[in-house]
Amino acid sequence: SQKIEQNSEALNIQEGKTATLTCNYTNYSPAYLQWYRQDPGRGPVFLLLIRENEKEKRKERLKVTFDTTLKQSLFHITASQPADSATYLCALAHYGNNRLAFGKGNQVVVIP
Amino acid sequence: DGGITQSPKYLFRKEGQNVTLSCEQNLNHDAMYWYRQDPGQGLRLIYYSQIVNDFQKGDIAEGYSVSREKKESFPLTVTSAQKNPTAFYLCASSFSVDSNQPQHFGDGTRLSIL
Numbered sequence: 001s002q003k004i005e006q007n008s009e010a011l012n013i014q015e016g017k018t019a020t021l022t023c024n025y026t027n028y029s030p031a032y033l034q035w036y037r038q039d040p041g042r043g044p045v046f047l048l049l050i051r052e053n054e055k056e057k058r059k060e061r062l063k064v065t066f067d068t069t070l071k072q073s074l075f076h077i078t079a080s081q082p083a084d085s086a087t088y089l090c091a092l093a094h095y096g097n098n099r100l101a102f103g104k105g106n107q108v109v110v111i112p
Numbered sequence: 113d114g115g116i117t118q119s120p121k122y123l124f125r126k127e128g129q130n131v132t133l134s135c136e137q138n139l140n141h142d143a144m145y146w147y148r149q150d151p152g153q154g155l156r157l158i159y160y161s162q163i164v165n166d167f168q169k170g171d172i173a174e175g176y177s178v179s180r181e182k183k184e185s186f187p188l189t190v191t192s193a194q195k196n197p198t199a200f201y202l203c204a205s206s207f208s209v210d211s212n213q214p215q216h217f218g219d220g221t222r223l224s225i226l
Contacts, residue, residue, distance in 0.1 A: 004154065032212040043116075043202050043217030044155075051212075089154070098143060098209045099170070102154035 023090035031095030118218035135203035
């Protein structure tokens with residue numbers, strides 16, 4: 001069955017460092033991968049989308065990579081700030097279909 | 113401000129009762145979605161709609177029903193047949209369901225059983 005794995009342990013990181021999160025998937029051939037941010041008691045907010053033929057995407061301090069051979073996406077927050085503390089969700093979709101399959105999310109805590 | 117409004121924020125249901133969660137969007141999006149989120153779990157798709165008067169079951173549709181009479185509105189009814197309804201319910205929308213685009217989410221309704 002399809003599986004999307006994100007680290008269940010919270011990532012505690014010092015302010016100013018780079019936070020790196022991993023999203024691994026099995027039995028899935030996604031055409032697109034999206035990353036969302038979710039704060040407690042709120043809905044997810046879209047951050048970045050990367051296609052299967054793209055290796056890397058950047059937006060301000062965020063960077064996403066997508067390796068279809070390793071079946072893995074990495075999400076980086078550079079120069080992390082306490083305001084970056086949240087849970088980050090990865091979501092996958094097939095080509096031509098916006099039905100997203102979500103991972104469980106990975107919490108980031110940025111320590112001042 | 114364009115966005116998605118979910119109401120109420122908190123909802124309590126008695127045993128054997130149906131309850132309806134509201135979702136309204138003013139983004140002019142064709143596609144709308146309902147998800148359920150449980151602690152430590154990913155979002156799971158309940159129902160989605162590509163266009164008015166059309167909707168499709170997602171992965172966990174049993175015990176739920178929806179309607180899409182207007183483009184802006186996609187209410188979800190949690191019926192008494194849903195034996196474990198306590199969860200955080202999220203509504204989302206996107207321009208269409210045919211191509212991959214960001215989904216815009218509301219701030220959810222937390223449903224609990226009395």
